[in-house]
Amino acid sequence: MPHYALPHEIMYHTGLSPEMTEGARYALVPGDPGRVEGLAKALDDKAVFVQSHRDFTTWKARVAGETVLVMSTGMGGPCVTFAVEELARLGVVSFIRVGTTGSIQENINPGDVVINRGAVRMDGASKAYAPIEYPAMADMRITMALEEAARELKVPYRTGISVSTDSFWPGQERYDSFSGYVRRSLQGSLAEYRALGCTNFEMENATLFTLTSVMGLSAGSICGVVAKRTDSEAIVPHEVYELAEKRFQQTVKRALEMLIGHFMITL
Template sequence: MKNYAKPGEVLYHVGLSVEMLQGAKYALVPGDPGRVEGLAKAVDPDAVYLACHREFTSWLARVNGEPVLVISSGMGGPCITFIVEELGRLGVTTFIRVGTTGSLQEDLNLGDVVISKACVRMDGAGRAYAPIEYPAVADLDVTIALRDAAKELKVPFGLGIGVTTDSFWPGQERYDSLNGYVVQRLRGTLKEWQALGCTNFEMEAATLFTLCSVHGLRAGAICGVVAKRTDSEAVAPPDVYKMAEKRFQAVAKRALEKLIAVDKT
């Protein structure tokens, strides 16, 4: 039996209650709190601020009349567990991670978007919920909605298997850290993931997919490419960020419209 929140109960970490969500079943989840307002207003110009507690900043938007929560998760898998656990208790059933990423394949360029159909579980938090053999797989309907939205909007995209890590530096085999050291077991992993056809590095999707599958919820992920690891370890300049952001905002909104329309039938 699910442990749903009681009426009037404000959940400890996200600072939200059932009443505040106004029946929202859908959530867009960027990592960065600073990205929430812009995403919410891109989805709905009349979106309203809800709360800010710890790393969880939240706004409420509406898409085709349906309430949609836009809430930051912070960075990494452990933060995602708070989002899924507490929003699930508040009645959210569909989660879409929206963020930035580093591409691993030559044909995924700066400013493109990547839609993840699954992820390699190089995270740690998901192992508290399921053994490593349990796959981190996105919901099919959410993934198709994101793919079709990108096609419809003519946004350049890749669809594939991402790699979720808990470390931005050695976990993604970056050598521009404080001491430049990468432990032996992680050296060569960049080329290995590329050879296996993986599309991108990021830090939240595998945990999101794993937890949502375990809890019987839906999840998808779309990220804008702001680093091209086939070229360098460098993060792109602000103009590329802005282009990627506008693209994933538009695709996320259109995907929500598609999901809501299907869910209402």
């Protein structure tokens, strides 16, 4: 039995209440609080600030006549659980992760976008909700809308499976950390996941996809490529980063218009 928030109840971690969210059914959930304002204004130039509490900065926009929340989750799976749990209590049913990622395939370049249809569960948080055998899968309807939007806008994209980790350095087999050490069990993992056809490393998809599936909700993900791990550990120059950001902003806005429009037609 779902436990929805009472009319004036304020969520402990996000600081949000039903009055603040105005019945929003869709939420875009970037990790970085600094990305929220720009993303909200890309959806709607009249977007408004709602609340900032802990890792969770929230803005509100209107897309196709409907309220859409843009709320940061912070980095990593544990923070995602707070966001999904509390937004679900406030009535959100569809989540789209919008962020950045590092590609691990030669044909995925900086500035491209990756639309993930699933994730390898190398996180820890999702294991509190479902056994490791349970798949971390994106919602097909949201994934297809993101793909269609990217094609329409001529945004270069790939659809694939991400590897979601709790560690940015050894978990993604990076050797540019303070110690430079990667555990023996993780050495060679990047090459293995590349050989398995995985497209990218990131830190939130597995938790988001698992939770929303378990809860009967839906989720998708679109990330801009800001590092190409087949070439270098380095983050791309600022202008390429901005290009990736512009592309995922445009794509997710068009996808939301499609999703909301389809829902209104089918009512």
